[in-house]
Amino acid sequence: MGSPSMETASMCTAEKVTVSRCSSHKEKGTHIFEIAGYSLKKGMGVDKFVRSATFTVGGYDWSIRFYPDGTGESTEECIAITLELMSSNAAVRAFLDFGIAKHGSGLLSTSFKQKTKAFTSRTSSTRQLSLFIVRSSFEAKPVTYLQNDLLMIKCAMTIIKDSQVSESTVGSEIEVPPSDISEHLGKLLEAKEEADVTFTVGGETFEAHKIVLAMRSPVFKAQLFGPMKETRMRCVTIEDLQPAVFRALLHFIYTDSLPDLDHLEGDDNCEMIRHLLVAADRYAIDRLKMIYQTIHGKNLNVENVATTLPLADQQNCDKLKNICIGFLASSDKMGDVVATQGYANVKRSCPSVLINDLEKRRRSRGA
Structure with a gap:
C-alpha cells in the first residue's frame, strides 16, 4: 500500500513549528x-x-x-x-x-x-x-x-x-498499544510469584495473591483483609466447591475472561456453567454472574427452563429469572415443560418458586 508513512517538519515562523502528519483510522x-x-x-x-x-x-x-x-x-x-x-x-x-x-x-x-x-x-x-x-x-x-x-x-x-494528511503543531500523537494487563495478571497466577495465600479446595491446592482477590471480590476482601480469621492465615479451606470450578473462578478473577470449557460436552458443560454462576454469586463477582446469566438465557429451552428458573431465584439473578418467566409466558409448550423430569424434581425441592411463577403462567394460559 505504498511507502511507509513519514513525518516532516518545517519552520514557518520563529515561534511556531508545524508537522505534516500522515494518519490512519x-x-x-x-x-x-x-x-x-x-x-x-x-x-x-x-x-x-x-x-x-x-x-x-x-x-x-x-x-x-x-x-x-x-x-x-x-x-x-x-x-x-x-x-x-x-x-x-x-x-x-x-x-x-x-x-x-x-x-x-x-x-x-x-x-x-x-x-x-x-x-x-x-x-x-x-x-x-x-x-x-x-x-x-x-x-x-x-x-x-x-x-x-x-x-x-x-x-x-x-x-x-x-x-x-493533516497539519498540526509539533507533538505528534504516538499510537498506544491495547491494554495487556490481563495477560500479565494471568501469567502472575500461573507463575505463583509472590503468592501469599493458599486455598485448599476438594483436596487440591491453589496459590494466589490476596490483593488481587480483594480487588476483584468484596467477599474475598472481607475474608482476607477484614476482621475474619482468614486474615491471619496463609491457608484457607473452601467447602462446597469443586476444584475445577475454583480454578475457573480464579482464571476470571485474574484475566477478566471466561475459561475455555471446550473440553466439556452437553450436560457436563451446562453443569459447570451452573456451578460458576453459583460461585460468582457466592463471591459477589457481578460481571461473571451477568455473563453466565446471559449464556443461560440464550440456551433456554423446554427441557431446562424448569431447572433454570429456581437456580436464578436462589442466586438472586433477577434478569435471568425474568427471561425464564418471559419464556414460559410466550411458550405454547407449557404442557411439555410440565412433563419434564426437571419440572418434577424442582417442584419437590423448591415448590414455592414454581407455584409463584411457573404454575401461575400455566393457569393464565389455560393449560
Missing part, C-alpha cells in the same frame, strides 16, 4: 453466516459452496463462502470457509477474527487466531482468505458448534482506512 464490523441444516449440505461435492449475503465493513463489500466438502486444495476430512473481498479495484488491509462460533456465547473457537491480511480485488488469490477445518474437530462437539444442526461462521474485521 479504523472501522470495525462483524458478520455471522448461519448454515441451517448443516448435515444436509454434506455431499454437495468438492469445490461446491453456499455463499452468504454481501455485507459491508469499512466501505468495502465482502462475502463468505462455505464448502461443506472442502476444495481441491483441502483433504477429504476438511470443510473450507472463505472470506472474499467483493469490491472492485480495491486494496484493503484488515485484521481478522474468522472461523466457527460457539453456540450460546457466540465466541470464536480458540482454534482460530487473529490474522493480518492485505486484500486486493485485482487477482483471485489476493482477494480472499480461506480456512480449512477438520470436520471431526467440531462435529465431535455438537452441543458447542452444531445445536439444532446449525453451524455459525463468524468474521470480525477491523479495516485500516486510507491514510490522510
Whole structure:
C-alpha cells in the first residue's frame, strides 16, 4: 500500500513549528453466516459452496463462502470457509477474527487466531482468505458448534482506512498499544510469584495473591483483609466447591475472561456453567454472574427452563429469572415443560418458586 508513512517538519515562523502528519483510522464490523441444516449440505461435492449475503465493513463489500466438502486444495476430512473481498479495484488491509462460533456465547473457537491480511480485488488469490477445518474437530462437539444442526461462521474485521494528511503543531500523537494487563495478571497466577495465600479446595491446592482477590471480590476482601480469621492465615479451606470450578473462578478473577470449557460436552458443560454462576454469586463477582446469566438465557429451552428458573431465584439473578418467566409466558409448550423430569424434581425441592411463577403462567394460559 505504498511507502511507509513519514513525518516532516518545517519552520514557518520563529515561534511556531508545524508537522505534516500522515494518519490512519479504523472501522470495525462483524458478520455471522448461519448454515441451517448443516448435515444436509454434506455431499454437495468438492469445490461446491453456499455463499452468504454481501455485507459491508469499512466501505468495502465482502462475502463468505462455505464448502461443506472442502476444495481441491483441502483433504477429504476438511470443510473450507472463505472470506472474499467483493469490491472492485480495491486494496484493503484488515485484521481478522474468522472461523466457527460457539453456540450460546457466540465466541470464536480458540482454534482460530487473529490474522493480518492485505486484500486486493485485482487477482483471485489476493482477494480472499480461506480456512480449512477438520470436520471431526467440531462435529465431535455438537452441543458447542452444531445445536439444532446449525453451524455459525463468524468474521470480525477491523479495516485500516486510507491514510490522510493533516497539519498540526509539533507533538505528534504516538499510537498506544491495547491494554495487556490481563495477560500479565494471568501469567502472575500461573507463575505463583509472590503468592501469599493458599486455598485448599476438594483436596487440591491453589496459590494466589490476596490483593488481587480483594480487588476483584468484596467477599474475598472481607475474608482476607477484614476482621475474619482468614486474615491471619496463609491457608484457607473452601467447602462446597469443586476444584475445577475454583480454578475457573480464579482464571476470571485474574484475566477478566471466561475459561475455555471446550473440553466439556452437553450436560457436563451446562453443569459447570451452573456451578460458576453459583460461585460468582457466592463471591459477589457481578460481571461473571451477568455473563453466565446471559449464556443461560440464550440456551433456554423446554427441557431446562424448569431447572433454570429456581437456580436464578436462589442466586438472586433477577434478569435471568425474568427471561425464564418471559419464556414460559410466550411458550405454547407449557404442557411439555410440565412433563419434564426437571419440572418434577424442582417442584419437590423448591415448590414455592414454581407455584409463584411457573404454575401461575400455566393457569393464565389455560393449560
